[in-house]
Amino acid sequence: MITALLVMIGISLALGAVLGFSAIKFKVEGNPLVEKIDAVLPQTQCGQCGYPGCKPYAEAIAKGEADINKCPPGGEEGIRKLADLLGVDYKPFGEGAAPKAKAVAFIDEQTCIGCTLCLQACPVDAIAGAAKQMHTIIASECTGCELCVEPCPVDCISMKLIPEDISNWKWPYPVYALTPVRNEARKVEAS
Amino acid sequence: MTDMIAIEVVYALPDKQTLLRQQVAVGTTVLDAIQASGILNKYPEIDIATSKLGIFGKLIKPDTVLREKDRIEIYRPLIADPKEVRRKRAEEGKVMKKGGGDA
Numbered sequence: 001m002i003t004a005l006l007v008m009i010g011i012s013l014a015l016g017a018v019l020g021f022s023a024i025k026f027k028v029e030g031n032p033l034v035e036k037i038d039a040v041l042p043q044t045q046c047g048q049c050g051y052p053g054c055k056p057y058a059e060a061i062a063k064g065e066a067d068i069n070k071c072p073p074g075g076e077e078g079i080r081k082l083a084d085l086l087g088v089d090y091k092p093f094g095e096g097a098a099p100k101a102k103a104v105a106f107i108d109e110q111t112c113i114g115c116t117l118c119l120q121a122c123p124v125d126a127i128a129g130a131a132k133q134m135h136t137i138i139a140s141e142c143t144g145c146e147l148c149v150e151p152c153p154v155d156c157i158s159m160k161l162i163p164e165d166i167s168n169w170k171w172p173y174p175v176y177a178l179t180p181v182r183n184e185a186r187k188v189e190a191s
Numbered sequence: 192m193t194d195m196i197a198i199e200v201v202y203a204l205p206d207k208q209t210l211l212r213q214q215v216a217v218g219t220t221v222l223d224a225i226q227a228s229g230i231l232n233k234y235p236e237i238d239i240a241t242s243k244l245g246i247f248g249k250l251i252k253p254d255t256v257l258r259e260k261d262r263i264e265i266y267r268p269l270i271a272d273p274k275e276v277r278r279k280r281a282e283e284g285k286v287m288k289k290g291g292g293d294a
Contacts, residue, residue: 109205113273119248125262128203130245132273133266136203138210155277155285 007146034062040081042073045123052074053123056078061086069093073143103159105149107135111156118148118157196259200228202237209233213225222253230265235266253275277287 037058044054049059060066061082068082069091076093095096107118114132115163118164128140129135137148137157149157162168195214198252202209204242211228219227221244231237243266 031212107205109270111271111276112269113271113276114269116248116272125247127248128201128208129266130243130248130250130266132241132251132269134269135246136205136208136267138203138208139200140208140210148213154280 012127031059031062034058037086038081040074040078040085041071042143044143044145046072046073046122046143046147048072048145051103064075067091067094073145100144102162103140103144104162105137105146105157107137108156108158108162109134111154113154115153117151117153120149121147123147192210194258196261198224199262200225201262201264202230202234204267207226209210215257219257220253221251221257222256224257224263225265239265242266243268 034055035058038055041054042059047053047067049057051060051066057066057071061068068086068088069079071078072093074082079093080090080137105118107127113133114133114135115131116129116131118135119127119129123145124141124143126138127148129133144159146159149159192219196217196219198213200211200213209230211230213224213226213228215224222239225231225239225244225275231239238253239253243250244253244259244262245248245264246255248264
């Protein structure tokens with residue numbers, strides 16, 4: 001009788017210790033769903049979704065406050081991935097949120113006055129320049145978010161379309177026509 | 192290797208920007224890193240003695256010691272005269288935006 005009690009107490013203590021240890025050791029930082037959503041988002045930090053960056057948008061989606069179709073840089077592929085991840089239906093882009101053709105910012109050197117306002121606006125540090133020095137967009141870093149266009153006091157930043165050529169052409173994403181399954185077919189499968 | 196840091200060297204022209212990533216030893220100065228990067232051979236027009244240098248948009252002296260993930264930027268002088276541009280815009284009746292702001 002005593003032995004059985006001692007064995008049971010011993011087992012519960014041992015398991016308790018393991019649980020307590022793993023709770024500390026394998027503690028999950030933050031919400032894992034937010035991390036997963038954030039990983040799908042394009043990290044352009046452009047704010048076109050209405051949130052200050054990709055992470056806040058991911059948090060809003062996780063909380064159910066935001067729709068999944070608010071990220072133009074992510075494209076339709078991004079919405080599809082989010083829909084898969086969250087187990088909701090695919091939703092096309094809303095009015096005025098459709099993605100634009102890929103473009104990068106371009107600074108007109110004849111009018112740039114080296115004021116650094118565009119540098120401060122750029123979320124991805126894609127502009128090389130300092131006070132009273134020529135500012136230049138590093139095209140390979142530019143995400144085309146247009147956040148630098150507005151702050152420029154002399155309107156010297158324009159968006160330049162990236163022409164498609166051999167170096168940046170890629171296969172278009174496959175488009176599958178989804179046809180709803182008819183009820184008879186479902187019944188046959190079920191039976 | 193713990194005594195190496197990753198840095199980048201940037202020289203940007205309007206239609207072609209060069210961004211070189213490299214590893215340098217801790218304690219390397221900006222000038223040393225630029226010379227080690229080979230960007231001067233690529234662009235002979237850079238006069239390192241007179242060019243202004245900076246790290247992420249802040250002007251710095253060539254003997255500044257680099258830190259991990261610094262991006263050295265070699266600048267070019269302005270073409271336009273800021274005063275002239277501002278005066279011209281004022282004459283055309285365009286308002287100078289302050290930029291930034293609450294938006």
